[in-house]
Amino acid sequence: MTERSYFAPRGGLPNPKTRAHDRSVFTNAYAVIPRGVMSDIVTSFLPGWIGCRAWILARPLSGFAETFAQYIVEMAPGGMSDTPEPDPQAQGALFVTRGRMHLVVDTDTHVLTPGSFAYLPPGTDWKILNIHDDKSNFVWIRKRYEPAPGYDAPDLVIAHDDDVPPTPMHGDADVWSTTRFIDPNDLRHDMHVNIVTFLPGGNIPFAETHVMEHGLYVLQGRGVYYLNEDWVEVEEGDFMWLRAFCPQACYASGSEPFRYLLYKDVNRHPSLTLP
Template sequence: MKKSEESGYFTPPGGLPPQGALMTQRAVFTESYAVIPRGCFSDIVTSLLPGWRRTRLWVVARPLSGFAETFSQYLMEVQPGGGSDAPDAEAGAQHVLFVTAGEGTLTIGGQGYDLEAGSYAYIPAGMRWTLLAEGPRPLCFHWYRKLWEPAPGIDRPGPFVTNERAIPPVPMPDTQGRWATTRFVDPSDLRHDMHVNIVTFAPGGSIPFEETHVMEHGIYVLQGKAAYKLNRDWVEVEAGDFLWLRAFCPQACYAAGPDPFRYLLYKDVNRQARLRGLWALSPS
């Protein structure tokens, strides 16, 4: 793994470890969480997708019965000139893209947007979109997919594209700014049933209690390192690692090292708990 000199975001370079490398690392999959260390993002675990040209990806999360069930998350690498005119055949899926390296053009409903490191795009379910990688380097981004869940009196949100640099982080109360969140969506906007935020801890900052809640998480570490509490265990994490948490998995952390500890966070929000299965929207 390496960090883009321009952006500060870590992006998988692929390749394979040398034959002399130790195979023992920090990867673990438990009943309540998974840790996929940055060393696991090798060429032999990439996938291809129908409808995508000159593209490979790492699938780091997908719905699993009894574990985390609401979303998928891909780490995408699109070579210059590659992309897709039909990215996803799942009509009910909404999308979030967060760019970590490279340049591209995203078109949503006929409107074009320039993408660069730090770009964030929300694409509603049912809206046509295309993506083209441009520039001299691969376009690398996180792609989140979730079925949008209708609710009475709630309209679908509209598309938008912004950049992390345009959104000031909001400090958490009583933390003296050591813990802050960059929110791309207003938390009070009930049209959105998922949030993808960036969480930042200054060195020495912490989550000073064990968060235990219904929201599932996908956590990709963009920068820095930390000690992270997951269920009963403390694990060390660093830039390029991915953490996957099922609902109600206790979590806390301490930021360590000289750099800020920053991660991209997915969570499902703003909907009733389904009593007949996750996507049972009417009585059977």
């Protein structure tokens, strides 16, 4: 098996003698936030979080992507939160990219390491802390849960990238596959967070155009992504934010696997009322 890695931003400030970074893009169909602009000056310190800072990559935005918010959270040694989620209707997904942390759900403690995934149902009583000597990082995705008649809210999910067999997407798991942490047939869920993997030469061979919004955080490798009418080069640590119906395709362009963490909203009727 090819060794997996999970990119985590380190912050800092760019060299003042360098020119402005030229890969940042914001259009009416998509945005690209390169890793090079995730500096100290764009972090937020959040109420209820101690010894932590966050890069907020996406939030509901009228006329763009409206279903979710996505962060990268950095926890210093001793960092913690016992009141992490301010919205009682929100569900969450965590994916660890660096370090170790303890996730406490009710009275149970789960040790999370790079590659760990946690799905947190709405109303979950959870806490998170870093009791180790090094910094830790995780991606945090938040979405207000949309109940469906006849279905209860989902259960807690704790999983790891190493333990979930990838699903082949085009007849060959060695080229294009998806690691699904949540059963796609479970209609209790109204969002999915997966890892998509392409080996060198792998590609999406058509321009997907669909109702789902996306947040894509590149965990490893390099690729070229088709977004609306543009081909955009991306690498580990970059973030792509796609509104509904933005045409998209890609191919792996480096010498190692191209892997990204993918958010999408699923399994619900579109609202007939404009937000």
